[in-house]
Amino acid sequence: xxxxxxxxxxxxxxxxxxxxxxxxxxxxxxxxxxxxxxxxxxxxxxxxxxxxxxxxxxxxxxxxxxxxxxxxxxxxxxxxxxxxxxxxxxxxxxxxxxxxxxxxxxxxxxxxxxxxxxxxxxxxxxxxxxxxxxxxxxxxxxxxxxxxxxxxxxxxxxxxxxxxxxxxxxxxxxxxxxxxxxxxxxxxxxxxxxxxxxxxxxxxxxxxxxxxxxxxxxxxxxxxxxxxxxxxxxxxxxxxxxxxxxxxxxxxxxxxxxxxxxxxxxxxxxxxxxxxxxxxxxxxxxxxxxxxxxxxxxxxxxxxxxxxxxxxxxxxxxxxxxxxxxx
Amino acid sequence: xxxxxxxxxxxxxxxxxxxxxxxxxxxxxxxxxxxxxxxxxxxxxxxxxxxxxxxxxxxxxxxxxxxxxxxxxxxxxxxxxxxxxxxxxxxxxxxxxxxxxxxxxxxxxxxxxxxxxxxxxxxxxxxxxxxxxxxxxxxxxxxxxxxxxxxxxxxxxxxxxxxxxxxxxxxxxxxxxxxxxxxxxxxxxxxxxxxxxxxxxxxxxxxxxxxxxxxxxxxxxxxxxxxxxxxxxxxxxxxxxxxxxxxxxxxxxxxxxxxxxxxxxxxxxxxxxxxxxxxxxxxxxxxxxxxxxxxxxxxxxxxxxxxxxxxxxxxxxxxxxxxxxxx
DNA sequence: CTGACCCCTGTAATCGATACCACGTGACCG
DNA sequence: CGGTCACGTGGTATCGATTACAGGGGTCAG
Numbered sequence: 001x002x003x004x005x006x007x008x009x010x011x012x013x014x015x016x017x018x019x020x021x022x023x024x025x026x027x028x029x030x031x032x033x034x035x036x037x038x039x040x041x042x043x044x045x046x047x048x049x050x051x052x053x054x055x056x057x058x059x060x061x062x063x064x065x066x067x068x069x070x071x072x073x074x075x076x077x078x079x080x081x082x083x084x085x086x087x088x089x090x091x092x093x094x095x096x097x098x099x100x101x102x103x104x105x106x107x108x109x110x111x112x113x114x115x116x117x118x119x120x121x122x123x124x125x126x127x128x129x130x131x132x133x134x135x136x137x138x139x140x141x142x143x144x145x146x147x148x149x150x151x152x153x154x155x156x157x158x159x160x161x162x163x164x165x166x167x168x169x170x171x172x173x174x175x176x177x178x179x180x181x182x183x184x185x186x187x188x189x190x191x192x193x194x195x196x197x198x199x200x201x202x203x204x205x206x207x208x209x210x211x212x213x214x215x216x217x218x219x220x221x222x223x224x225x226x227x228x229x230x231x232x233x234x235x236x237x238x239x240x241x242x243x244x245x246x247x248x249x250x251x252x253x254x255x256x257x258x259x260x261x262x263x264x265x266x267x268x269x270x271x272x273x274x275x276x277x278x279x280x281x282x283x284x285x286x287x288x289x290x291x292x293x294x295x296x297x298x299x300x301x302x303x304x305x306x307x308x309x310x311x312x313x314x315x316x317x318x319x320x321x322x323x324x325x326x327x
Numbered sequence: 328x329x330x331x332x333x334x335x336x337x338x339x340x341x342x343x344x345x346x347x348x349x350x351x352x353x354x355x356x357x358x359x360x361x362x363x364x365x366x367x368x369x370x371x372x373x374x375x376x377x378x379x380x381x382x383x384x385x386x387x388x389x390x391x392x393x394x395x396x397x398x399x400x401x402x403x404x405x406x407x408x409x410x411x412x413x414x415x416x417x418x419x420x421x422x423x424x425x426x427x428x429x430x431x432x433x434x435x436x437x438x439x440x441x442x443x444x445x446x447x448x449x450x451x452x453x454x455x456x457x458x459x460x461x462x463x464x465x466x467x468x469x470x471x472x473x474x475x476x477x478x479x480x481x482x483x484x485x486x487x488x489x490x491x492x493x494x495x496x497x498x499x500x501x502x503x504x505x506x507x508x509x510x511x512x513x514x515x516x517x518x519x520x521x522x523x524x525x526x527x528x529x530x531x532x533x534x535x536x537x538x539x540x541x542x543x544x545x546x547x548x549x550x551x552x553x554x555x556x557x558x559x560x561x562x563x564x565x566x567x568x569x570x571x572x573x574x575x576x577x578x579x580x581x582x583x584x585x586x587x588x589x590x591x592x593x594x595x596x597x598x599x600x601x602x603x604x605x606x607x608x609x610x611x612x613x614x615x616x617x618x619x620x621x622x623x624x625x626x627x628x629x630x631x632x633x634x635x636x637x638x639x640x641x642x643x644x645x646x647x648x649x650x651x652x653x654x
Numbered sequence: 655c656t657g658a659c660c661c662c663t664g665t666a667a668t669c670g671a672t673a674c675c676a677c678g679t680g681a682c683c684g
Numbered sequence: 685c686g687g688t689c690a691c692g693t694g695g696t697a698t699c700g701a702t703t704a705c706a707g708g709g710g711t712c713a714g
Contacts, residue, residue, distance in 0.1 A: 050441065050670080243596055376701095381701075
């Protein structure tokens with residue numbers, strides 16, 4: 001590999017001068033500048049980012065720890081984060097925790113070891129122990145989608161309270177009284193909040209907890225559908241559990257909404273294509289990713305970004321048996 | 328930050344000894360070993376990966392350049408790559424090229440600058456110019472899903488020839504003679520190959536090229552559906568274009584398969600849930616990701632892994648109007 | 655009792671960049 | 685015409701680790 005030394009030699013200057021030219025520092029003569037740049041060009045020199053980062057203590061890299069990369073919700077967030085970061089000259093390392101707290105902790109540590117300039121985390125569980133480590137190293141941190149108790153850092157998330165209230169209303173209007181909820185894990189903030197907020201709607205609920213993944217949606221749907229007096233509608237609190245539930249209902253030959261109504265938290269492009277189209281609570285996914293990246297960059301810049309709450313909204317489509325909803 | 332120097336001081340040994348203990352080198356006394364480890368523990372020391380990598384010229388990191396992260400096909404590949412890499416102690420930096428050759432080149436350069444130990448790329452286009460850069464730096468490279476002309480590195484991909492032949496047969500059996508193809512870009516190997524292989528099926532084809540993304544699927548479907556003598560079936564050569572096509576058909580009120588048949592290359596979990604369920608060519612996505620990671624690790628280890636071709640297979644489900652297909 | 659050898663440890667060079675400090679030269683001013 | 689100042693440049697320490705080499709102390713054999 002060609003190093004800055006080679007370039008310096010080739011251009012007949014010192015390494016310091018090469019560095020200055022490449023970083024636009026001070027003001028080298030126009031003549032030395034072109035000579036250095038010519039040498040860089042000729043040798044195909046590219047600075048070693050590791051060495052540079054070691055010296056400057058900055059990597060222009062953000063770490064993003066995602067709960068589950070195959071969940072399209074998180075994939076879209078990852079994409080948005082990456083786009084926003086790139087627009088600001090930052091690179092993103094995406095780590096996939098697979099909804100495991102252990103793996104998440106491991107990744108956080110790895111990313112800290114690599115000296116990322118900031119960390120964006122969608123916490124897998126409520127366990128806040130890993131946060132101490134991040135704070136001990138003074139690395140800017142922003143929580144995304146989920147929060148953890150006692151987190152002293154900015155949080156970016158969707159507020160589904162209104163949408164879930166609207167959903168409860170819509171279900172009641174459509175004649176449902178007793179609703180099965182396929183809830184998220186009780187040890188995640190989104191798992192709890194969505195359930196609580198929906199519970200305020202005053203419907204009689206039968207709650208089964210899943211883990212935000214497809215199989216758990218199937219299992220929960222099976223459990224609810226097998227109940228002696230089956231709920232007349234199901235609400236899955238995440239798109240993957242919604243998918244699992246749909247698969248299970250299909251296996252059982254239960255028709256939506258004739259046999260059982262269904263609504264899902266978090267919209268996906270294929271929900272409108274089903275027959276009937278699925279009623280959902282749509283989250284501003286892309287905006288969440290962007291906002292989180294912006295908050296983190298602000299934090300890195302020394303500012304104090306406020307928490308961000310973006311509203312989710314109900315999209316009625318027919319899978320709950322609405323007389324004929326709006327939107 | 329606490330450095331190796333602090334640990335050495337705290338334990339009353341030299342930095343060399345600390346390093347030896349931490350890397351299992353040579354054989355420090357059991358006593359010094361425990362003393363060093365105690366100091367590490369007490370200070371919460373973690374080695375600086377940048378400094379370590381600078382010295383050892385190894386980062387235990389793989390770079391993965393994906394064409395489009397929101398395409399679930401690639402998201403799943405990314406996940407598989409990451410899992411396999413992690414199992415071998417490697418970390419993965421995922422970069423999203425968004426189907427743009429420019430962005431891909433930029434990312435390849437960035438990853439090389441960060442001295443990844445190996446590079447996994449799903450090429451956005453046929454343009455092979457970036458490969459020279461990788462070779463100049465002697466970084467192991469494996470191509471994934473798509474290949475580029477004259478690439479002198481291992482390639483891992485799915486072979487859909489048989490599945491596409493089967494699909495052509497199935498379509499003919501179902502009475503289709505003239506089929507609209509929503510093909511991938513002509514400047515990608517998968518775009519060309521899938522089209523060629525399907526063309527061998529002997530059906531009369533009307534081809535419109537998309538870009539492997541949702542909107543292009545809609546546009547192409549609109550174009551084909553608007554034709555004076557409309558093809559009796561459509562084949563979308565990628566799941567996102569398939570989604571776009573479905574949306575467009577829905578908008579136009581065209582029923583599948585009564586008005587027009589449909590098949591899609593690359594299965595997704597929600598395809599079976601549609602009415603009718605969509606006939607697809609299923610790719611061994613996870614295996615592709617794993618195999619690619621394994622090939623790259625082998626290359627890094629100095630071996631010469633062979634190209635890998637995994638077979639895709641046809642899954643008949645009914646959206647082509649089959650009398651009643653299998654599977 | 656002494657020499658050879660081995661094992662453990664410390665000293666210092668090194669990876670490739672950046673940044674502080676000092677120096678030489680030319681311009682400008684008194 | 686001499687002194688000051690500013691500007692461009694080079695030398696060198698440094699970031700935090702690894703590692704080659706050297707040295708000190710103990711063991712064992714002659």
